[in-house]
Amino acid sequence: MQGDELRTAFTALMYHEMTHVFQWSGNFTAPGPLTEEIADYMVLRAKLNGAGFALPGQGDRWDEGYEVTARFLEYCDSLMTGFTAALNNKMRYAYSEDYFVQLLGKPVSHHPMIVACHCEGTGWRFWGDNNLRSKFWGRSIQLDPVGVLTLEFDDGEVLQWSKVTTSIYNLILGKLYCDHYGTMRIQGNCKYSCKLKFKEQSIIDRNPHQVQGIVQGSNGKTLATLFGKWDESMHYVTGDCSRKGKGFESLSDAHLLWKRSKPPQFPTRYNLSRFAITLNELKNYICKQGHSPLILLMGPCNNTL
Numbered sequence: 414m415q416g417d418e419l420r421t422a423f424t425a426l427m428y429h430e431m432t433h434v435f436q437w438s439g440n441f442t443a444p445g446p447l448t449e450e451i452a453d454y455m456v457l458r459a460k461l462n463g464a465g466f467a468l469p470g471q472g473d474r475w476d477e478g479y480e481v482t483a484r485f486l487e488y489c490d491s492l493m494t495g496f497t498a499a500l501n502n503k504m505r506y507a508y509s510e511d512y513f514v515q516l517l518g519k520p521v522s523h524h525p526m527i528v529a530c531h532c533e534g535t536g537w538r539f540w541g542d543n544n545l546r547s548k549f550w551g552r553s554i555q556l557d558p559v560g561v562l563t564l565e566f567d568d569g570e571v572l573q574w575s576k577v578t579t580s581i582y583n584l585i586l587g588k589l590y591c592d593h594y595g596t597m598r599i600q601g602n603c604k605y606s607c608k609l610k611f612k613e614q615s616i617i618d619r620n621p622h623q624v625q626g627i628v629q630g631s632n633g634k635t636l637a638t639l640f641g642k643w644d645e646s647m648h649y650v651t652g653d654c655s656r657k658g659k660g661f662e663s664l665s666d667a668h669l670l671w672k673r674s675k676p677p678q679f680p681t682r683y684n685l686s687r688f689a690i691t692l693n694e695l696k697n698y699i700c701k702q703g704h705s706p707l708i709l710l711m712g713p714c715n716n717t718l
């Protein structure tokens with residue numbers, strides 16, 4: 414490379430790097446490829462892109478990165494003048510894919526965040542799928558799971574419930590924390606159903622994360638009262654004690670139902686618990702051909718796997 418070609422390449426590089434100095438990254442919450450490609454978009458706008466630069470419409474997805482995303486931003490600019498500048502402006506404190514909807518009226522995500530799981534243990538099966546509806550409030554984000562979780566036992570008892578709302582606070586300033594709140598109804602097909610109330614934390618709350626509820630029989634009678642904290646432990650007392658008020662912790666006839674297990678000393682990359690990891694244990698599911706179903710799902714495989 415020499416002469417004009419070299420000069421163009423060098424100027425393009427300067428445009429790219431100087432953009433990084435001035436652009437916003439949503440406090441580093443924006444996807445890396447997007448901030449990179451806003452920089453490449455500047456190169457494109459200055460007509461400094463070399464001959465090898467991606468062509469409009471190339472690539473498989475908008476956030477593929479590299480020049481594909483720069484071309485995508487160029488396309489968005491053709492729909493709305495000044496789009497990329499407006500997007501950058503919005504990314505000052507935080508990033509949300511919703512900015513595309515706000516500016517263009519169209520979502521970029523054609524793959525909504527659907528989580529599905531299925532697992533089996535001795536005597537039980539658990540499955541569910543969840544979509545996540547999110548609301549961005551500027552300093553916090555509210556996540557409303559949509560979907561039903563099902564736990565089925567071998568004796569035919571089925572329990573179904575939905576998750577409560579999760580909010581993550583202080584996305585911009587202060588200490589980041591999350592809270593779960595709302596009412597969870599665990600519907601049973603046999604004798605028992607349960608109602609759990611996750612109390613929303615208030616600013617002055619000295620006793621956050623509280624969960625209280627009742628277990629009801631099929632005739633609607635309260636059989637047990639539940640109380641505890643979602644990040645500590647849950648206890649139950651037989652019968653209806655909900656009117657006794659705040660003194661739950663001191664009740665000597667309370668029985669422990671669940672207690673949080675301490676996080677491992679050496680956390681995994683995704684903070685999976687030991688339980689979550691054992692759910693992915695494929696040892697018992699190796700099929701006749703000697704392949705695990707997971708490998709079969711991934712397509713043809715060779716016998717060395």
Ligand SMILES: [Zn+2]
Binds near residue numbers: 429430449
């Ligand atoms: Zn860069």
